[in-house]
Amino acid sequence: MSDENKDLGDKAEDAFDKAKESAKNLGDKAEDAFDNAKDKTEKAYDNAKESAKEFSEDVKKTFDSNNPDSGKTVAIIAHITLIGWIVAIIMNSNNKTDLGSYYIRQTLGIWLLALVLSWIPIVGCFAFLICVVLIVMSVINAVNEKKVPTPIVGEYFQDWFKSL
Numbered sequence: 001m002s003d004e005n006k007d008l009g010d011k012a013e014d015a016f017d018k019a020k021e022s023a024k025n026l027g028d029k030a031e032d033a034f035d036n037a038k039d040k041t042e043k044a045y046d047n048a049k050e051s052a053k054e055f056s057e058d059v060k061k062t063f064d065s066n067n068p069d070s071g072k073t074v075a076i077i078a079h080i081t082l083i084g085w086i087v088a089i090i091m092n093s094n095n096k097t098d099l100g101s102y103y104i105r106q107t108l109g110i111w112l113l114a115l116v117l118s119w120i121p122i123v124g125c126f127a128f129l130i131c132v133v134l135i136v137m138s139v140i141n142a143v144n145e146k147k148v149p150t151p152i153v154g155e156y157f158q159d160w161f162k163s164l
Contacts, residue, residue, distance in 0.1 A: 074100030075142035078107045079135055085111070102158070103142045106150055109157030110134045 074097060078088035085107055092100040114131035118124045134150055141148040149155050 071097030071099030072142065072145055075103035075145075076139065078104045079139045079142065082111070099142070099145060099147065102147050103138065105157050105161040106138055106154060107135070108161055109153060110138065110150060113153060 074088045074092045077084045077091065078100070079085075085104065088100065088104055088107075092104060110131060113134075114127050117127035117130060120127075137148075138150060150157060
């Protein structure tokens with residue numbers, strides 16, 4: 001029985017040594033995987049940081065008040081629904097441009113005019129078409145960077161909404 005116990009003890013010791021070796025190998029693999037993940041994360045962080053820096057520089061260049069295209073961009077965005085108009089106001093509040101402010105006022109006036117006209121019984125049917133025509137004319141002038149007022153009421157829009 002003592003030889004049997006000795007054989008069992010040797011087998012247990014061998015099994016323990018193998019398990020210890022396997023655990024060490026698994027630990028080494030886990031450490032390598034962690035190091036790889038850490039390297040990849042650091043590279044991704046550096047790439048994201050560089051991309052954010054480039055994007056920030058592009059935004060500054062695009063919406064710089066000295067850049068003549070920034071007013072044009074605001075003017076065009078102002079014509080794209082109510083949400084576009086709100087975005088244009090926010091963009092223009094940081095870097096005011098004459099062209100951007102002009103078309104923000106014009107677009108607000110056109111939308112309010114369309115709203116008022118829609119309440120008049122017979123004219124209300126045509127209010128949408130009138131609004132579309134005025135918006136298209138305004139966008140064309142904004143793209144060409146010309147400050148052309150909306151027919152008949154454009155000068156009033158500039159006066160009424162001069163705080164924008």
